[in-house]
Amino acid sequence: MTFPRPRPSVPGEAFDPLSVLSLDELRRRTSVKWRAYPEDVLPLWVAELDVPLAEPVARALTEAVALGDTGYPAGTGYAEALAAFAAARWGWRPAVEHTALVPDVMLGITEVLKLVTGPGDAVVVNPPVYPPFHAFVRHLGRRIVEAPLGADLRLDHDVLEEAFVRATEGGRPAAYLLCSPHNPTGTVHTRAELERVAESAEAHGVRVVADEIHAPLVLPGAEHVPYLSVRGAERGFALLSASKAWNLAGLKAALAVAGPEAAGDLARMPEEVGHGASHLGAIAHTAALRYGGEWLDALLVGLDRNRLLLGELVDRRLPGVRHRAPQGTYLAWLDCRGLGLGDDPAAVFLERGRVALGSGPDFGTGGAGHARLNLGTSPEVLTEAVRRMAGAL
Template identity: 50%
Template sequence: MSVSPLQALPIERLRERTSTKWRAYPADVLPLFVAETDFPLAPAITRRLGEAIEIGDTGYTPPDSGIRDAYASFARRRYGWDVDPAHIRSTGDVVMGLVEILRATITPGDRVVITPPVYPPFYDLIPEVGGVVETVPLIADAGYTLDLPGIEGALARGARAVLLCNPHNPTGTVHSRDVLADLADLAARFGAIVVSDEIHAPLVHAPARFTPFLTASPTAASVGYAVASASKAFNLAGLKCALMLTAADQTRRVVQGLPQEVEWRTGHFGSLAGIAAFAPESDPWLDALLAALDENRRLLADLLAEHLPGARYAIPDAGYLAWIDLSELAWGDDPAERILAQARVALHHGPAFGEQGRGFVRLNFGCSPEVLRDAVERMGAIAR
């Protein structure tokens, strides 16, 4: 049965928001840069937060808020994954979770592999814990896949961890079970770990299927850690709640051994909203969101072909972020600068994702078709 796409809020209403997306630029700019979406919240979330505000339930997050059981239920329904709630701890956001896991598992000076083009904070969070960034770029000519021989070489030279983006930001790549299992085997062979950022997991588009890293193989369960959140799919980033996941006794001991303060950083409203997001009641909303994003990811391909035929764009298998190569337009290493200045459209700067991002932009299509069309038409006008 087909699902009716979720409708984005009118742009006039969106401009009443005070988050980064709607306050970073003047009102004449269409903001398609940061990973916030333009849709109304899932009704269960709105209702739960409203109830909390009505009774002044704005205190500290309790030790057992229910978020662990809620996520376990969600993972079972959506991914076919039986997560043991005892292997879950919460924290403020996904980057916090990644930082604290790496802080507990590497030694200052250890090298950590990342796979650019990749989420820009990866370049900062590794030095934050005393690690050294080692880049092994994705193989671009194969549809953006992990370079397993390159990762093997890095591990053989002494890298102690791989920081994985699964699904990958900004390319929308959904790594296959076989690739993830092979990565786990490499990590085990060299005594390394894999830390998997799975924030975009609820947003995988059919027929692609998300494989949680910890389920890829028994080896993956033994060498892996994952961090997840409802924040990207349900637009809850400002409420601060993420989950650190393990699937083996030794990795569970590491996460359970993190300072209590790591868990205290969990936002109470983030936990309440996450529980509502992960509830079965919110599944129809998520399905409607995916239907809207599916239409937009395909619409974007048509719009670029019509207005920016020099652009190269592969429809992503996950998320609402488009990785677009504009190098043929000769707009410089950072085309987002020209697009902002001349078209008044704010996109994310390609070079922020690594050297492989020169000539690229990242565009957020988690908006209405009308806003998406307006943005691409503006970009096309400066190409003529």
Template identity: 60%
Template sequence: MTHETATTAVDNPLEQLTLDDLRRRTSVKWQVYPPDVLPLFVAEMDTPVAPCVVGAVRAALDLGDTGYDVGTAYAEALAPFAADRWGWTPDVASSRTLPDVMVAVVEVLRVLTGPGDAVVVTPPVYPPFYGFPGHEGRRVVEAPLGADLRLDLGTLEQAFADATGASAHGTGPGSGRRAVLLLCNPHNPTGTVHTRAELEAVLALADRYGVRVVADEIHAPFTFERVAAGAAPFVPLLSVAGSEDAVVVQSASKAFHLAGLRAAVALGGPDAAADLRRIPEEAGHAVNHLAVLAHAAAYREGGPWLDSLLAGVHRNRALVATLLAEHAPAVRLQPAEATYLAWLDVRDALPAGVAATGAAGLVLERGRLALEDGVRFGAGGAGWLRLNLATSTAVLTEAVRRLGRALTEG
């Protein structure tokens, strides 16, 4: 599938379930709010599961293949997928299969840092980047994105100096404290795809300050170069010069709607292989073998399904822009290059007297529309809302209408 390839409602996974179908689900998206609320907050997709995944899970259940997971099957399935999509082949031999992305991140942080050490994050960013390191006793240091919502080297340098106790510009000794940059690649919630040049610059700066880089690449399959001409391609961090001691975590769960069958794999550059070996064996004991089989099937056979989904989300992003112009023209849609999430700036659209921190509550109360509150994403998030694009055109149309009504009705 290439360059704006069209898909029909039959093969577009986003158009295969009705709202009544979706409300029969028992996951968080459909259970947190009452039935009159349209939920487009959490990153669950309104699609069936890819047939290849259903087949793999059914076959495993029929066989009773529901025992303990072992080996590198996850990375073995990811490797050809990554080579085909991104021109990068991970090191299967040194990989570690772990229960999910944030569990993997925590295990890596435990190896690379100790209690009281710093974890640098680049807000607005995925909220668990705060909670999980904080729960492990790490100090979270913010390095906010620039005004263009891209990585800001000057801000990162200040954060690295804070994190390590080094003098500005890395000219003096640090405190001896270890530190990690926890990077979202591609970025959630902005949908930014970091360029190779940006990643090289970040890695070089981190090396100068002795900061290790750990990247959450869960949204990596969700860039649009295969379905849209000129779209920015995903750049795997470990394919970039200077990434020899970096660590990344990959998972099929977001792209293939498998949050309820979680699994992940930690991968490292050659100088990080020893660090991955230091993750204790017990960390992998909670890996769901059925989830690994599901993810492996998605990587091996789910490419056509994923491409149809990408095309549908790409069209949905354009649809939301059109609908906003009609129903909520003061809302600004942040241009995005990845993910099925839309980052909406509603600051200029809020009624008089409503604070930026009250945007999500207003939309929920007046519009019966649940969007993710930007406040949860850290510095720079107030007055922004995150909307899930991975749904039908009918649901999206109704959602934007509700947003417009909520922002204009007194």
């Protein structure tokens, strides 16, 4: 199918980052999203956005390259930018002195887990969940204790409580790796839910490590609550980055933030951990947080439109699929068990429909019969992808 070039914004018309680049332009990209599959496949799998760089980010990078400013990162500009952004968006200002530069969110999580657990200790996760949670934790030599989400795709506090008990048997240290907002379901945890998490974790001596990489991507009708802003979270940690919201995964830089009673632990993180972050990455993320708010707001409008469009398309073309519109992220979790496609419907949609989705079983318990779809594309690509998926049936 030939796609028309999306029309860029014009004076008087709202700018939509998702409707700027044509499919031909996107296929010139060399990142994994566009190189993992043949050109006849529409890639809606990995979490990359089909957007141009935000102008403030592009300008900051261009100026750095023009200056030859491509050395090692230094200073606290990134942490200061995050603090200002968090204060403006979420009413929470993380302390810059309780912040550490890390290469990316998952490597930062690994380093924080090293601070509060040892080999063989348990890390609690909520499947179905981002597959690297399992991979990185196991590679670190920690054991996984699962606390699956409830049927409503929200935290099940009774199950979580039981997991905390199992994780700390024998008085061993344990951590809880919280995905907030949750990937792949798009669930945004409420303040009441997070306060209950903090209370339970503190009662059992479990250290909470919150992955908040999707925090800027909360859609209308929901509100991101930073874990470290809730009552009882003083011994917790959070990992944040501009990478998902501004499509900066290839520009490595993230921040680990400690609650006030965890600052001493974070201070034990080796200095060399921060050396893994890219200086250009820190420049890009800082520019995004300081000057990319207008671009982000336009993206959120487009993502809200796309989640509504997907709901309409699924109802009309894929009535056997159950789907809850995500509250956050740009990811949709599709329950395809009613289609009779087996444990991995993404494999069927790829083979028969030439659409690449995230494979449900990769997300662990609760993932069989499901697929994850990336909404961060143009309405035209999204519409064609659902058309192909329907044709695959």
